[in-house]
Amino acid sequence: MGRATDPRVRRTRAVVIATALDLLAERGIAGTTIEAVAERSGVAKTTIYRHWDGQAALILDAFDSVRRPPVDPDTGTLRGDLLDLVAGLAAALSAGPAAGLMFALVDAAERDPQVAALHRREGEARHAVILRAVERGIDRGELPADTDPADVLDQLAGPLFYRRAVSGGALDRAFAERIVDRVLAGHQGRVGAERIAADPGAGTASTA
Amino acid sequence: MGRATDPRVRRTRAVVIATALDLLAERGIAGTTIEAVAERSGVAKTTIYRHWDGQAALILDAFDSVRRPPVDPDTGTLRGDLLDLVAGLAAALSAGPAAGLMFALVDAAERDPQVAALHRREGEARHAVILRAVERGIDRGELPADTDPADVLDQLAGPLFYRRAVSGGALDRAFAERIVDRVLAGHQGRVGAERIAADPGAGTASTA
DNA sequence: CGGTAACGCTACGGGACCGTAGCGGAAAGG
DNA sequence: CCTTTCCGCTACGGTCCCGTAGCGTTACCG
Numbered sequence: 001m002g003r004a005t006d007p008r009v010r011r012t013r014a015v016v017i018a019t020a021l022d023l024l025a026e027r028g029i030a031g032t033t034i035e036a037v038a039e040r041s042g043v044a045k046t047t048i049y050r051h052w053d054g055q056a057a058l059i060l061d062a063f064d065s066v067r068r069p070p071v072d073p074d075t076g077t078l079r080g081d082l083l084d085l086v087a088g089l090a091a092a093l094s095a096g097p098a099a100g101l102m103f104a105l106v107d108a109a110e111r112d113p114q115v116a117a118l119h120r121r122e123g124e125a126r127h128a129v130i131l132r133a134v135e136r137g138i139d140r141g142e143l144p145a146d147t148d149p150a151d152v153l154d155q156l157a158g159p160l161f162y163r164r165a166v167s168g169g170a171l172d173r174a175f176a177e178r179i180v181d182r183v184l185a186g187h188q189g190r191v192g193a194e195r196i197a198a199d200p201g202a203g204t205a206s207t208a
Numbered sequence: 209m210g211r212a213t214d215p216r217v218r219r220t221r222a223v224v225i226a227t228a229l230d231l232l233a234e235r236g237i238a239g240t241t242i243e244a245v246a247e248r249s250g251v252a253k254t255t256i257y258r259h260w261d262g263q264a265a266l267i268l269d270a271f272d273s274v275r276r277p278p279v280d281p282d283t284g285t286l287r288g289d290l291l292d293l294v295a296g297l298a299a300a301l302s303a304g305p306a307a308g309l310m311f312a313l314v315d316a317a318e319r320d321p322q323v324a325a326l327h328r329r330e331g332e333a334r335h336a337v338i339l340r341a342v343e344r345g346i347d348r349g350e351l352p353a354d355t356d357p358a359d360v361l362d363q364l365a366g367p368l369f370y371r372r373a374v375s376g377g378a379l380d381r382a383f384a385e386r387i388v389d390r391v392l393a394g395h396q397g398r399v400g401a402e403r404i405a406a407d408p409g410a411g412t413a414s415t416a
Numbered sequence: 417c418g419g420t421a422a423c424g425c426t427a428c429g430g431g432a433c434c435g436t437a438g439c440g441g442a443a444a445g446g
Numbered sequence: 447c448c449t450t451t452c453c454g455c456t457a458c459g460g461t462c463c464c465g466t467a468g469c470g471t472t473a474c475c476g
Binding site for chain 1: 234235236237238308311312314315316318319327328331335356358359361362363365366367368369370371373374375376377383386387389390391392393394395
């Protein structure tokens with residue numbers, strides 16, 4: 001068993017996966033057939049079938065290949081952490097390989113249990129970092145002790161997704177900053193505005 | 209030209225559209241073929257082709273049939289208006305015909321210009337009501353004058369969509385209330401907490 | 417340098433769906 | 447009642463894609 005040491009195997013798998021991702025972004029899941037991948041990639045259809053059982057397995061593998069372990073910034077302040085994470089998410093949704101695949105994944109997860117499982121794993125990995133940052137913020141007293149981290153997560157990621165999927169505004173760093181600041185203010189406001197002053201560099205940010 | 213007065217025509221169109229919506233929610237766009245609609249609906253394939261050009265036209269029509277003109281609550285307070293609208297959106301995303309179709313629509317709009325146009329129209333109709341409510345709130349002094357209504361919109365609708373699509377928490381009225389209150393607090397906090405007191409019945413809402 | 421494993425190619429039967437044609441029957445409406 | 451319109455049915459050719467078989471050819475690996 002040569003594992004995957006054979007360079008021919010490695011190359012074939014890489015080329016096929018890359019082509020599948022291209023087609024997924026361009027034509028969606030329905031348009032990403034084995035035959036189409038074979039034609040565009042130059043890899044013979046029979047060879048693709050030697051590596052994957054069929055369209056479903058290939059697409060699962062392609063989605064999976066985009067997963068990237070998110071990095072915990074841990075800048076020392078809640079605002080700093082969230083700014084990093086939210087700005088990163090905005091960038092990922094604007095460009096990059098995941099930009100066009102996200103909604104295809106969501107839609108497919110609605111019906112296919114396999115895709116749903118992948119989608120759940122992927123989401124949880126992304127969420128874990130944000131939830132950790134929020135919990136650190138609670139420990140530091142930057143947020144009230146009874147803050148629900150899951151709510152904060154939805155408040156941070158939601159507006160970016162919605163803007164990308166529906167309302168269609170700009171997904172730049174300025175937007176990410178406004179979202180983070182408003183969410184923090186919204187939760188801190190429940191206790192008292194003086195908490196904002198406790199976070200150096202997180203003033204009312206009248207960035208016009 | 210009998211317009212659409214012939215009851216046979218009305219019935220055929222209604223049955224086919226209803227079946228198409230069923231299939232869309234159940235199998236997605238790719239699974240909603242003319243042949244499948246014909247089989248499930250009992251309407252002959254040839255008859256369907258007499259009314260629609262093909263799958264694309266039928267699906268467009270089906271999506272379009274779900275559109276409902278949103279009602280402007282105009283309760284007198286910003287919080288009251290937003291609560292109505294956001295709770296209504298949460299309910300629509302939890303159940304009803306639109307629940308399973310939303311993401312199929314988003315995904316399809318990513319590639320198909322026709323669907324994209326429909327999606328844009330539909331979004332704008334929903335947004336208009338929320339934007340109006342926010343602008344009324346600004347006029348009343350419930351929000352700072354320089355508040356960006358588009359930001360508020362994304363902050364309100366986004367978390368609901370994200371929760372439904374990814375994080376998977378409860379989409380009940382309590383969640384809608386928390387979101388509205390946090391968003392309002394987040395924007396009011398930029399000027400001063402005393403603004404909250406200006407809105408009768410919209411206290412800091414320590415709802416446990 | 418020889419054996420093995422991977423690849424490309426052609427070919428094939430099968431299935432799903434497309435979109436149309438032609439016909440007979442039934443329901444609407446003047 | 448009688449004409450028009452709509453509908454259901456069967457049948458068809460065409461296309462796309464599936465998944466597999468068989469056979470050379472080439473690249474790797476020891």
